[in-house]
Amino acid sequence: MLFPSFEFLFLFLPITFFVYAFLSKYKWFTGAKVTLILASIVFYAYWDYRYLLLIFFSIGFNYIVGKKLKDNPNKKLLTFGVAMNLGLLTYFKYVDFFLENVNWLTGASIPLLNVALPLAISFFTFQQIGFLVDAYKGRVADFRFTNYVLFVVFFPQLIAGPIVQHKDVIPQFKRKETFQINYKNLTIGLFVFAAGLFKKVVIADSVALWATPGFDEATSLTFYEAWGSALAYTFQLYFDFSGYSEMALGLGLMFNIKLPINFNSPYKANSIIDFWRSWHMTLSNFLKDYLYIPLGGNRSGKLRKYRNLFLTMLLGGIWHGAGWTFVIWGTLHGLYNVINHSFRDIKKRLQLKTGAMETAATQIPEIKSFISIQAVFTNAVARILTFIAVIIGWVFFRAETISDALKVLKGMIGLNGAPFGTLDYLPQGSLELTVLLGLFLWVNFAPNTIEFSQRLKPNWNWALLISLLLITAILFINRKAEFLYFQF
Template sequence: MDIALLSLILPLGISFFTLTQITFLVDCYEGSVKTSFVNYFLFVTFFPHLIMGPIIHHKDMMPQFDSLRAKIFNKQNLVKGLLLFSIGLLKKVGIADMFSSWANYGFDTTTILTLTLAWKTSLSYSLQLYFDFSGYTDMALGTSLMFNIHMPLNFDSPYKALNIQDFWRRWHMTLSRFLRDYVYIPLGGNRICRLRTDINVFAVFIIGGLWHGAGWGFLVWGALHGLAYATYSHLKKFTIKMPAVVAWCIMFNFINITWIFFRAKSFESALKVLRGMSGFAGLGLEFLRADILQYGAIIIFLFVCFFGKNSMELSNIKTPSFKTVLISICLLITSVIIMIEKNMASEFLYFNF
C-alpha cells in the first residue's frame, strides 16, 4: 500500500526506554510498586542504560538508590567499573568495528559470494554483533558500577551455548526476562496445554523479532528462533545423549545462519549469503589465500568466544590494585588511538533498534 510516512524523529534508544516504562506501568497497575517521584525520575533518567540497555527493572534499581552504601565512595567498585568499561570500549572499537567492514563488504557490496567469502561474511557479522552489543553492555555496567549501582547482567558467553534454551539464557538476558514476564506469562505460559505453550513461545519470539525493527528479516529471524525453541522443548523429553561438541556445532551454526536474516537488508541479500555458504557460487580458494589474515582473525576470536573468560569474569577482582588501574588505562589509550586512526564515527549496532 502507498501510505505516506510521517517522517517522525525518534530519540535514540526509544525502544529500551519504552520497555523500561512498560514494566513500571504494569507493576504499578498490579499494585506492586511503592516509590517516590525522585527515585522514579532517577530510575528513568539513569544514563548508562538509556541508549542500548540493559533493560533494567525498577525492583533491581530503586532499592539501590535508597541504599546508604551506594552513596559512599567505593574504591573497589570504581576500579572494577573502570576495567569493565575499558574492556567494553576495546571490544567495540578494536574488535567489532574490524569485523564490521568485512561483514558490510559481503552483505552490501559484493554481488556474488563464493564459499569462503560467504562464510567470512556470516562469521564476521556474528562476531561483530557479539562484540558490539556485549561491548556496550560492559561499558554501561562499568559506568554504573563507578556510581556504586549494580545493573543486571546482560551477556553470559552466549556462543558457548549447547542448545537454544541455553542461548537465550545467555544472550540479551534482560530482553529475555522482559518477554518472559510481560508477554509469555500473561499469555498463559505453559499452564494451559502443550499446543498453547508452543503458540505462546512462537508469539514471544515473533514479538522479540519485531521489537528489533519492522522488517521481514527480523520477522523471519524471530520465527526461526521460535520454531527452534518449541522444537527443542519437545525433543528434550526424549533421553537423547549428544556429545557436547556436536551439540555446540549444531547450535552455533543455527545462530550464525539466523543472524543472516537479522543483518540482511533484503531477502535477496540473505539468499546471496546462504547460497554462497552452500558452495553454489564456487569455492573461492583464491580469496582464502589472499585474505589469510582475516580468516585467521575470525578463528582467533571465535576461540575467544568459545573458550575465553567473559568480561564479568575478567573484571571480577577482589582487591583493587595499581596493576588493575594500569591495565584499564592501557586499554583506554589503545581504544582512543584506534578511534583516532580510523578518523570516523563508530556507531553501535543496537542504536538501530
Template sequence: MLFNSAEFIFVFFPIVLFGFFWIANRFGNESAILWLVLSSLFFYGWWDPSYLLIILSSMVCNYQLGRYIYNLKSKWLLTAGVAGNLFVLGYFKYAGFLVFNLAWLTNSDWSIENIVLPLAISFFTFQQIAYLVDSYKQVTEEYRFIHYALFVTFFPQLIAGPIVHHKEMLPQFQSDNAFRISATHIAIGISIFAIGLFKKTVIADGMADYANPMFNAADAGSAPDLLLAWSGILAYTFQIYFDFSGYSDMALGLARMFGIILPLNFYSPYKARSISEFWRRWHITLSRFLRDYIYIPLGGNRKGQGYRYLFLITTMLLGGLWHGAGWNFVIWGALHGGYLAVHQGWRLVSERHTWLQLHASVAWLITMLAVIVAWGFFRATSFDGALSILQGMLGLNGVSIPMAILARLGETGIMLQSWGITGYHGGASHLVTAWIYCLLLIPVVVCLPTVQDLFRHHRASLTNTEETTGTGFWIAPQFIRKLAWQPALIWASYSSLLFIIGLMTLGQVSDFLYFQF
C-alpha cells in the same frame, strides 16, 4: 554522545561523576539525584534536543499512571497504560512499515511522511511498561517524580539497556553509600569499562571491516561464494557479539563508578549448547521481559505442548519486531521461535529416549550454526541479499579463491581448478585476514571468562551466575579463579593497557549496533 567518544570519556563523564559526589556532600542527596537526572537528559538530548520532549512526556504520563494504578489497583488503567505506551512506540517505529506493506498489498499509493525514530524509545518504553505492571502487582511504588526520572534516564543504561526494574535500581540510590565516592567502586568500574571499550573499538569495529563489504555487496545483488559468504557472516557473528558485549560491560563499569550495580545483560552466549541456553545468555533482560510480559501471560507452559510451541514462536516474532520494523527482523524472530519450539520438542523426546541425547560439543555446534544462519537475516537489509548469502554458505554460488593463493598452491591449485573452483584477482589479503581473525576469535568466545566471571568476588552485576564444572564444559573454574580481578598492580596494568589501546581508536568512532533498536 557515545561511550566510545573523546567528549564522553574526557569531558562529560568526569564532570558528571565528580559533580554528583560533590553536590551530594555539599547540598544533599536529593540535589545529587537532580544533577544526575539533568545530566542524563543532556546526554540523551545530545543527539537531538527534540527527543527530550518525547521522553519527558512519557515519563510524566507513566509516573502519574503508576501512582494511580498502585493506589486503585486498577487493571483497566494498567491496560490503558500499556496500550498507550505500545501505541506511541508503534507509531514512531512501525507506522511507516505498516503503511508501506498495506500499500503494497492493496496496490495503492498510500504513503506517510518519514518518521524519525527517537533514540532508545524501545528501551525506555519497555522499562516503563514493566514499572506499570509492577505497580499493579504492588511490588514497587514511587513517591517522587525526580526518583522516577532517574530510574528511566540513568545514562549508563538509557540508550541500549539493560532493561531494568524500578525495584532493582531505586533502593540502591536510596542508600547513603551511593552518594559517597568509593575508591573500590572507581577501580572496579574503570577496569570493567576498559574491557568493554577494548571489545567495542578494537574487536567489534575491526570485524566490521570484514562483515560490511560482503553484506553490502549481497544486498546490492552480488552472489558471494562459499569462502566469502562464510568469512563475512562469521565476521558479523563476532562483530555483533563484541559490540553488544562491549556496550554491556561499559554500562556496568560506568554505573559501578556511581556505586550502582546493574543487572547482567550478556553472558557468553556463544558457549550455549541449546537455543534456550543462548537466550538465557544473550540480551538477558530483554529475554526476561519477553518471558514475563508476553510468553507467560499468553499461557506459557500451562496449556499443553502444542500451545507452548505457538506461544514461543509468537513471543520471538514480537521479539524480532522489537528490534526493528522490517521483514528481516520478522524472519529472524520466526527462526528463533522455531528453533526454541524444535528444541523443546527434541528435549522431551530425548528424555524418553536417552540415546538421542547429543554430546555437548555436537549440541554446541548445532546451536551455533542455527544462530549464525539467523544472523544472516538479522544483518542483511534485503531478503534477496540474505538468501544470496545463505546460498553462498551452502556452496550454491560456487567456490572462488584469489589467484594469488591459487598460484602459490602449485599442483594443488591446478587440481582445485579442475574440480570447478575458480580464481579471481585481488582480495587475497582481505580474505585471508578475515579468516585468521575469525578462527582466532572462536576460542576467545568459547573459552575465556567474562566480566561476570572475572569480578565474581566483587559482584559485577545484580545477577548471581557463574560458570561451573557442571554447566561450563569450555572452561575450568580454577582457571577463572586465577584470573579473577583484584586491586593489585597486575590488574591496574592490564586495565590501563586495554584502556590506552581503546583510546587509540577514538579517531574512528562508530555507533553501537543496538543503538538502532
C-alpha cells in the same frame, strides 16, 4: 554522544563524576541524585534535543498512571497505559513499514510519513510498561518522582539497555551508601568499562570492515566469502553489544549503581534455550515475565506452550526492527525454540523410562568412561549446531533486504562455488581467517569480562591492564562507528 568518543571520555564523564563525588562527599545525597538526572538528560539531548519532549511526556504519563494503579488497581487503566506506550512505539517505529506493505499489497500510493525514530524509544518504553504492570500487581513500593526519573533516564543504560526493571535499581536510589565514593566499585567499574570499550572500538569496529562489504556491496559471494562475512558479523554484533552492555555496567558501578548483567557467554550455549538465557538476558527476562507468562506460559499443555514460545520470539523479532528480515529472524528463533523444547520434552520422557537401567550401567567403569566421552562429544556437536543456527539467524538480522540475506545464504551452502580470493575486500586471507578463528576460540573458551573482573585485586598489575585497555581503545576511537543496537 557515544561512550567511545572524546566528548564523553574527556568532558561529560569527568565533569559528571566530579560533581557527583563532590556532592556525595559533603553528604548532599539529593544533589548527587539530581546531578545524575540532569547529566542523563544532557546526554540524551546531545543526540537531538527534539526527542526530549517525547521522553518527558513518557515519564510524566507513566508516573501518573503508575501511581494511580498503585492506589487503585484497575485493569482498564492498565490496558490504557500499556496501549498508549505501545501506540507511541508503533507510530514512531512501525507506521512507515505498515504503509509500505499496504501500498505493496493494494497497489495504493499512500505517502509515507517518514517518521524519525526517537533514540532509545524501544528500551524506555519496555521499562515503563514493566513498571505499569508491576504497579498494578502491587509490586512497586517507591513512587518518589526523582527515583522514578532516574530509573528511566540513567545515562549508562538509557540508550541501548540493559532493560532495567524498577526492582533492580530503584531500591538502590534509596540507600545513602549509593551516593558515596566506593573505591572497590570504582576500580571494578573502570575495568569493566575499559574491557567493553576495547571490545567495541578495537574488535567490533575492526571486523565490521569485513562484514559490511559482504552484506552491502558484493553482488554474489562464494563459499569462503559468505562464511567469512557471516562470521565477521556474528563476532561484530557480539563484541559490539556485549561491549556496550559492559560499558553500561562499568559506568553504573562507578556511580555505585549495579545494573543487571546482559550477557553471559552466549556463544558457549549448547542449545537455543541456553543461548537465550545468556544473550540479551534482560530482554529475554522481560519477554518471559511480560509476554510469555501472560500468554499462558507452559500452564495449558505442550501445544499451547509451543505456541506461546513461538509468538514470544516472533514479537521479540518485530521489536528489534520494522522489516521483514526481523520478522524472519524472530520466526526462525521461534521455530528453533519450539524444536529445542520438543526435543527436551521427548528426552525427559525417555530418561524416565530408562533411568533405572542407565543408573545401574554407570556403575560399570568401562561404561562410565564411555558415557563421559560420549557426553563431551554430544556437547561439542550441540554447541556447533547451535552456533550455526544462530549464524543463519544473524544473516537475516544483518541484511537490509531478504534478497541480501539469500545472497549470503546461497554462498554459505556453496551454490556459487568455492574459489578462493575473488573479492580482496572480504575476509578470506590467512590473517583474517586467523583472526576469526581466534575470536571463535575466545568466545567459546575464555572467561567473560564479568568472570574476569571477579579476580580483580587493587595492585599495579591490574592498574597496568586497565591502562593498556583504555589507551589502546582511545587510539582506535577516531573511526566512525555507532552501536548496532542503537537502531532498535
